[in-house]
Amino acid sequence: MFLILLKKELKVFFTSKSNLVFMVLLPILMISIFGIALDDYVQGDYGTFENGRLLYIAETSSAQRLVEYNRIADKITAATGVVSEQAENAENAKREVESSHAFGAVTITDSGYEYYRSPFNEPEGGKLVRSLFVQLSGAVENAAPVSVQRVTLEMPPFNSKAYYTFAALSFSLLFMGLLVAHSVYDEREWGTLIRVRLSHAGTGMMFACKIITGLLCGAVQIAVAFLFSTTVFGVQWGDLAYMLILLLLLLAALSSVFGAVIGSVAANKSMCQSAVLMTAMLCGYLGGSITPLYLLENQPVLNVLVNISPLYWTNRALTALYNGILDEKTAYSAAVLAGLIAVILAVYFLTAGRSGKSMKGAGAV
């Protein structure tokens, strides 16, 4: 009976054009878009000082003060490329600063400098230039500078294409839960659930078939991502590829279980979709599938919140495995994924047991 049900599930699932498109195109699209789009961003080339200008208004009769200002401005220009230009008057200068045409405006007076920054839209480059200006104006010219030595490490820098091969694939696997959720919900809506209940199979067997189908769908997504990333992006999965695949399959299992449970309890189809999509989006964000993990880990509150996303653990482990490191991250990730699967199933069956049925009837919109 189980095999018959599974065969029927696979036939229905894999003959649906939209399911096939979802399985094949989604990982390719995500890996391509994320990998290419964030290439410059992860390099840190933000154009921080691009087209930067520092305006000045001379309201002093002291030539010495102007010379001092130019000395500071020249140093800032040499370090950042931000140029110093004289403004017509203070009002014009303020207007230029507030409309993002200049980083700041310095009024040079007999008693010192008055630096004007925008009260609402000062850019990062402007903040840096202002800090430098304040510091340099307080520095004595002939003081001995601190010695600075530059060291460049001979290592390949952070690579967005390799990172997103795994991060975007794991995100795509979470979305796959939607197909399972739909499939389960449809059974309720079409009334086939009642017929299954009356048969020997029971809803538990059908539930298991849906989850296995989702797992197979995940396996197809992993295979597609493997072929695409190695042939198009030249990403080598390395000696630990088998561990990468195992971890990804575990994630696919979690996604299927979650989708199946949502599909069986959602009051209507929109809620079913929203629940899976929003969970996937949240987990994706917190798990580093959209925003690189290092950005999340550098934020004070966020570096704690990321722990609630299974994708955070998975992506950390996948990145380590890709770099050839098999350590406790992989074990933690496997434990989190397996634990979540067990918890979701336990909560579902306990709740279903109390209410006396394992799947509720479909509600109306």
Place this chain on the structure above:
Amino acid sequence: MKNIIANTMRIFIRNKEFIYLITVQQVLIFLLMSFLLPYTTAHNVAVIDLTADGRGAVTAEAVRQLDGVNIVDVKYEDVTAGLIGGNIELAAVIDPDGSVRLISMKETEIENAVALCIEQSTAGNGITASVNEIPERGMSVSNSLGFMIFKTLTSGNLLAALLIKEQNNKMKDRILLSGTGTGKYIGGMTAVYLFFMMLGSVIYWLTGVILNFDFGMRNSLGFLLVVFSANVLSVSLYVFASAIVKKEDSLWFMGTFVLMPMALFSGVLFPYEYMPDIMRAIGACFPQRWIQNGISAIQKTGDIAGALPYLAMVLGLSAVLFTIAVIMSAPKKARPAK
């Protein structure tokens, strides 16, 4: 039209899930995301003071005082791992003799600025520079803007679901048979839905104002105005979708395969400025970009007028989509028998 509005209002009020999904969930997600999304263009720098006698304290403090730089707490032994993982792009290591090593994996755009800051860090007591005071700001909305636009645009799906359901259970036919025009029928339902969506946007904006969010603009009402235009586009988009698909199931396809890629290309989920030219050219054609541009224009120019061209584009597209949807949804006239 009044009856349609009253009926739709009744459906929404009776079915609390609608209010939750359209208004409450939207606000909760926006607020959550405002705190969660960390996209920033501040450079990550680590400062490590290895001096035993505290002589490096002045230099370390000078770097920490740099605005526009995000100081990351990293141990000396973790510097290489931090650079490889992207957690930091530059490490300023103050050696026991007071000299500084600037360690990176490539030349970064702020390296010279940090070097200048360090070189001059111990040379104090020159001329003072005063800086104008600005009000303290809280969380920046810019971090979550992209996600908010994406979520706002997909928030119209329940309206489409409702329209499709009424079409399929013949409720729509009965309403139209009573003499109500298609435009009035769809317009009435859309107006109620739009009201609840806008209510969510207002609650989010008000909460942002109360929590002192940094809208990055002189008058944050401009932000609300642009979000309203996104609300209008969302309902129009889904009214249009309801006219071209017959089953509620197909709506998720639109969210996943149409709006999501559009959002990705428009840079609303990650920084548009750093995307390759070809992706930016594609993204510029999508309304998500126009909405984002509208907000950026107000932030940059400090004037709502800067956003008007983008608002016009968003509202124009909404009007076109809505009109097409109404025409497509109108009952077909029966051909006279030959």
